[in-house]
Amino acid sequence: SSAFRDRLKHGPPILAPFSMIAATQIPELLAAAGFDAVVLDCEHGPLGPDTLDWLVPVCRSAGLPPIVRVRAP
Numbered sequence: 001s002s003a004f005r006d007r008l009k010h011g012p013p014i015l016a017p018f019s020m021i022a023a024t025q026i027p028e029l030l031a032a033a034g035f036d037a038v039v040l041d042c043e044h045g046p047l048g049p050d051t052l053d054w055l056v057p058v059c060r061s062a063g064l065p066p067i068v069r070v071r072a073p
Contacts, residue, residue: 004037004065016067020045024058031062039067 007014016037019026030038038059040047047055052068059066 001065007036018069020047022047022051022055024055027055027059027062027064027066031064035064037065037067039069041069043069043071 004014014036015034016039017030017035018039018041019030020041027038040052040055040059042048042052056066056068
């Protein structure tokens with residue numbers, strides 16, 4: 001969302017833990033715990049395009065913007 005992008009640019013800082021766990025419960029728990037976003041770590045974990053296809057919508061429906069850390073080419 002544009003409000004989230006504005007906050008990334010201008011503050012205040014966001015609190016976003018990294019996650020390498022492919023489970024629908026993780027975004028829901030992080031949102032309930034009050035985090036601002038989640039970093040889905042595809043660089044060092046097992047997450048990949050197939051996982052992101054269903055995990056990103058779960059994050060969004062939980063109200064938790066996903067930030068994807070991609071693998072280096």
